[in-house]
Amino acid sequence: MTVAIVGFLASFVLIFLRVPIAIAMGVVGFFGFGYLVSWKAASTMVALVSRDSTMTYGMVVIPLFILMGNLVAGTGVSKELYRAAQAFLGHRRGGLATATVMASGGFASICGSSVATVVTMGKVAMPSMRQYGYHDGLSTASIAAGATLGILIPPSVLMVVYGIITETHIGKLYAAGFIPGMIGILLYMVAVRWTVWRNPDAAPPAARAPWRDRIQALGGVWAALLLFVVVIGGIYSGFFTATEAAGFGAFGAFVIALVRRQLTLHKLYDILLDSARTSAVLFALIIGAALFTEFLNYSGAHNALLDFVTGSGFSPTAVIVVICIIYIILGMLMESMSMILLTVPLFFPVVIGLGFDPVWFGVLLVVLCELGLITPPVGINLFVMRSVAPDVPILSIIKGVIPFISVDVIRVAIIAAFPAVSLYLPNLLFG
Amino acid sequence: AETVTMKYSSWLPDQHHVNQRVMYPWFAEIEKVTEGRVKVEVLPKMVGTALSQFDVVRDGLADVSFIVAGYTPGRFPLAEMAELSFLGNDARIFAPIFNRYYREHMEPLNEFEGVELMTIMSNAPGNVLTLKKPVRSIEDFKGLKLRSTGPYTTALLNAVGAIPILKSSAETFEMLTAGTIDGSLAQRETAKNMNMIDLMGHATLVPGGLFSSALAVIVNPSTWAKISAEDREAINAVSHEALALSMGTSFYIADADSEETMRATPTLKVETASDAFVAELKEVVKPLEADWAERAKAKGLADPLAVLAAFRAEVTAAEQAAK
Amino acid sequence: MFKKIETLTGIAASFLLFLLMVITFIDVIGRNFLNRPLPGGSELTEIVLAGSIFFLLPSVAFRGDHIVVDLIDVIRTPLLDFIRKLLVGILGGALFALIAWRLWILGGMALGYADRTPTLGIPLAPVIFAMSILAGITALCFVALLFRRDIHIGNAELERMLEAEGIGADGVTGAKSEKEH
Ligand code: NA
């Protein structure tokens, strides 16, 4: 156990010295394993892990969902989603911010990453809200928060990674994220209303769109809807498996981009290269985390933690509360994927050992990660908004996002307290 | 003397019958026969992946593991004999006999060089399970999309005109639920483990087994060398045939339990392949056996088909005698 | 020289990613409509996937694209930056050198065992040797960071994404130009 603590400390020191997280975890994993087992075994492990983390069929979902997201982002789908949401909701109080949340939810249903969602939606929604005189705090916050849904509403790269490292059924995880995602949209709408109620100037009324425009705008979302129906429908009808869905979805996005003549060979190359690069970064992280996990396996940390938890007289509920608090704090400091890869190998066996459901725990973690995306000081979505609208002071963004953080905490509590919210759909679909 | 603690890496869940009925009791027995000088500790999770367990044990990432030879195609051509068709009905009988045949004819050819081979066996007779259409002849196989478990069954399915589907068990389950494939080759035990029984409409049990798997238990050689000669001998006495028997018995029980569930499930019709169908199949597998014999010969086994025939004869005789 | 290699590996990785998508598509369509899944689809996927990742690892290392935690902007000093540069170059270089070396040994073993993929019988040794060579180049790229002045610190991934979306230093709101007017 001492070795495990030293290992965690060493990783944190390296990580906070800005050593790439993949390298920090990999190096600590190697030294820890070598110290506990043998140096020969540790060096073989390094090679086996790098081979088996990449030459594994299940892993193919990661680059393909990233590719799908990037292809979709390049097709102008986000603009249409936003226009449709705006046509229906724009004239209400805070309606453009609500429309942003809705459109983000829609975009999330075809894009597996929150960063891609925030970049894409930011580009579309920010100028529109500016035009109608929305306060920057509300505009940036609704985009940053709405985009977090990208990793909860299926497809989700983060869920895939969780599914792979914990051997949890990815189709079930997807189904489980759906209702919490809808709750997320509703609660973000509440956050918008709250902001506007506190300060009516934050959102001046916008023009009401006539029904003809609404119908027309609705016609624009066919591409997004089609892709969502194909991907999710394909999985649940068994036409393809959850793993194959990524490749099929990417192909669908590719065809849509072709049909809309949005794709030159040069642009396609850029998208492919960019997706491959993002995947390589992610796989380096997965390799590093896997090395660290092999070290943890020998460190006795799992049993020590489980003994501590069972011996401490904590109720399982208290354990979940403590874990949530740990993730909220880590979420303030770390990027979500790294956080999952670093901690899940330690917490997962304990949580499952206490009798909790792996699918439910996965959804809870993803929602905690969503929170981490918008909590300062390290909140990737806040950084993105800072880049999208550099003239908005970071403090305004943070102030604007506080109501959204508050409803996220409520959502974490709902999901933690009522597993049925997550598990109803997967149980219905997979028995 | 010094105590040796070996670390066990298991890719099967803790509650799996192989762990509960075979491996854990075997570890207890090792500790008992060495009077506590050798202990086995179970690691919280497997080291590496299921496919890399041989490498894991060879290079000492873990000391003990349980491997499936078919996971590394081409690496253990001799052990592949345990994957062939019509090896036997009762794993309690053919598993230990396989260990003995392997030791006698194949072990000297050093296929498992780099690890200590504690036992090797063939585990259970394989069958055909289908969603809608029963399989009663070679003709019935034609055009059916069936899950294949490895290179041998893939070749077999191709030979009978079926379409082999090579997907993980989780993906197979998804496709069976949706009915986008027609069925699966499966041992009785796997059918229950993969929750296939409620999905399937027909099961054709093939006397002698349509296929099987080669399983082995291996130990890291430098850890093995740390154990005194007497203790090694004591451990060997509870390994080899004894461990193969224990493993075979566990699979036999799991198979019997699954067959009981299968027969008790009204939506699943269980039938046994007719003598004519079996005769047809025996013709089909001949060229596949010849292919295997080629590979085994290349590895140095003088007359593979003779070994196979002798093995089958001994199993048949022993199964007759047991009745 | 490096630029050329980077372009070539980039093209290779992009092509393989595209291939990955096509393989899955053909496999699914073949299985469902033509009663003929792509033979060896899974094993092809595995090899192509590994290739697509490993081809880009050198470039990712050289450009400093790996994910770092950008927390302590406040306590950034030249000394800390220097220590960081040293740590990244040495640890990254050493880790990937180790990966390269041990993958080479693993490749040799695969050659000895004649390891092949189950359906198509593709020999695995050349694949593992190629991964080893690319890991070796990655190690060199980490070491090269030690000699670079313009070492990048920041969220490179995010910057690329913003750039691809046409969001420059002045965002989508045109903040800078507004001020200039
Ligand atoms: Na999503």
Ligand code: NA
């Ligand atoms: Na955060």
